[in-house]
Structure formats: C-alpha cells, structure tokens
Amino acid sequence: MKKIVIAIDGPSASGKSTIAKALAKTLHYAYVDSGAMYRAVTLYFLENNIPIDHPETVATALPKITIRFQRKEQGNRTILNGQDVESEIRQMRVSEYVSQVSAISAVRREMVRQQQLMGKHKGIVMDGRDIGTVVFPEAEVKIFVTADIKERARRRYTELNKKGIQVTYDAVLENLHERDRIDSTRAVGPLRKADDAFEIDNSHLGLEEQLELAIKIVETKIGEKM
Ligand code: CDP
DSSP, X not given: OOOOEEEEEOSTTSSHHHHHHHHHHXXXXXXXXXXXXXXXXXXXXXXXXXXXXXXXXXXXXXXXXOEEEEEETTEEEEEETTEEOTTGGGSHXXXXXXXXXXXXXXXXXXXXXXXXXXXXXXXXXXXXXXXXXXXXTTOSEEEEEEOOHHHHHHHHHHHHHHTTOOOOHHHHHHHHHHHHXXXXXXXXXXXXXXXXXXXXXXXXXXXXXXXXXXXXXXXXXXXXXX
C-alpha cells in the first residue's frame, strides 16, 4: 500500500490524538504529537527562565533544545534533552503558558522544520493545529476534529484527574477558552481548518463511530480498504 501523510488538526482536547493514534496503529504508521513538542519547548523556557518577550534569548535557547519521542507499550514518551518529560508537559503550569510560547514565530519555524523532517518519508500521522495548513499542506488526508468546548473541558478534566493532577473543571474550561483564543488569532500558523480537510465534530460521537468515520475518510482518499 502506498505510504501517505495524514494531518489531524483541531482545538485543545478535541480528541485529535485518539483518532491519530488509532489510525497510526491500524496503518502501522509513525505517530507524532506536535503539541508535545510545543509543550516541551514551554517546559524548557519555564525551567530555564527564558523570557518570551526577548527574541535574542529565545533564539539562543532554541538550538539547545532537542526533542524526540520514545515508543513504549503504555504509550509515547516525550524526551527533552535526554529526559523523559511526558508527565511534566501535561501539567497545568505548562498548559497555562504553552499558547504564548507557540505564538513566537522563531519557535514555530524551528518546530515546523523538525516536523517536516519527520514526515519526509511519509507513513506518518501527525496531530496539531497547523499540520494540514503549514507543516504538510500537501498531506493526502486532512482531518479537522472539533467538539463543543464544555464537552472538551469535561473530557480533559476527567483525563487529568485520572492522572492524579489536581485541577478544577472551571480551571480546565478557562484554560481551553484562553488557548483556543490565542491559538486561533496568532499571526503565524493559526489554528484553522484547511480548505480540503474533512471535519469531524465528535461532541456526540462515541470512539468507535469516530474511528469508523476516520478510517472511511482514509480509505476513500487512498482508494483501498484498510
Ligand atoms: O492536548 P491539547 O489538545 O491540550 O493540546 P496540545 O496538542 O498538546 O497542544 C498544546 C499547545 O501547543 C496548543 O494549545 C497550541 O498552543 C500549541 N500547538 C501549536 O501551536 N501547534 C501545533 N501544531 C500543536 C500545538
């Protein structure tokens, strides 16, 4: 079967990664969570007191950041400069800062460059905000995943609670509102549905129905059954 690129975009906590991971597993493709990369940069900036309003300091810091992914049985791990930061990057202190860091054009330039390298040989599913519009505008399959914000907040709140992260539903909802706002209004690579993307609103869809839809979209595009 010919290898393709699958770009999945959508707002925070819309369930993009669930669809992306399931598609990657079915197709035996690599899966890249581009949001984890922006979260890792944010963690680095926080831990090294990098002022985001100081372009020279940001430019000097970027080459010192190496991000890679490690595939483990329990899921993908994000490795920042050799350290497993998978848990840290999901904490609220990172969520509260990540959209500001992601709006910096030098940060986006570097992340997009690395993401394009990862997809050079195709056979990849990547999720994020600008994958179908900026990173892989030529992707064979583009899916835009949305859901009602209250439903997204409920899902993220449950997810964080399960991980033992102390947070209130209202704080999660407020964070999603703020990130949606910054992510969709920034000048570089804003969150936007690509013109040729299929939209899946999963506010009222179960996981199975959602995956069926995604698989149908891929099959239609590649003209083969998965
Ligand atoms: O998991 P969640 O949906 O909360 O977000 P994420 O995918 O982990 O992304 C975290 C943040 O990174 C987003 O709110 C964006 O500010 C930024 N991001 C981005 O700017 N571009 C991407 N391709 C992916 C994420």
